[in-house]
Amino acid sequence: MNALEISNQQLSRLADEAIDLARTYGASPDERPAFPSTSGKQTTELFSRPWAEEGRGPDVLQDFKSIAEHGRPSTGRFFGYVLGSGEPVGALGGLFAAVLNQNVTSWRSAPAATSIEHSVVG
Numbered sequence: 001m002n003a004l005e006i007s008n009q010q011l012s013r014l015a016d017e018a019i020d021l022a023r024t025y026g027a028s029p030d031e032r033p034a035f036p037s038t039s040g041k042q043t044t045e046l047f048s049r050p051w052a053e054e055g056r057g058p059d060v061l062q063d064f065k066s067i068a069e070h071g072r073p074s075t076g077r078f079f080g081y082v083l084g085s086g087e088p089v090g091a092l093g094g095l096f097a098a099v100l101n102q103n104v105t106s107w108r109s110a111p112a113a114t115s116i117e118h119s120v121v122g
Contacts, residue, residue, distance in 0.1 A: 014058055021064045026088050029073035036070050043070050 006014070038046075046066060102110035104117055 010058075014061065017058065017061055018064075021061060022091065025064075025068050026091075029075045032068075032073045032075075034075065034077040035072060038070050046070065 036043075097113075100113070102113040104110045104113045107114045
């Protein structure tokens with residue numbers, strides 16, 4: 001197995017951890033402030049770091065907590081922009097779309113995804 005591959009067991013553990021992070025966040029937007037208490041400079045400094053020569057492995061998932069603390073939750077308490085609904089089922093749909101990894105350039109490349117796209121656009 002090369003350095004970019006992971007076993008099915010590792011993938012399962014990572015998926016469980018990612019779903020737990022998403023589930024915890026999804027249960028908390030109403031308790032989160034509508035506007036984060038951070039400045040642009042502070043946030044940039046938080047996420048600016050040297051690129052590692054080696055991958056960070058599963059630890060990279062922990063960045064989600066920092067990202068969530070420095071973002072705006074998509075709730076009805078923030079009227080600055082028109083946002084999508086942020087429905088949890090939509091996030092799961094995004095997950096499935098990412099797992100399928102379809103290149104929707106033509107029916108030949110991704111028959112089901114292209115047909116769905118045509119239906120939605122139509």
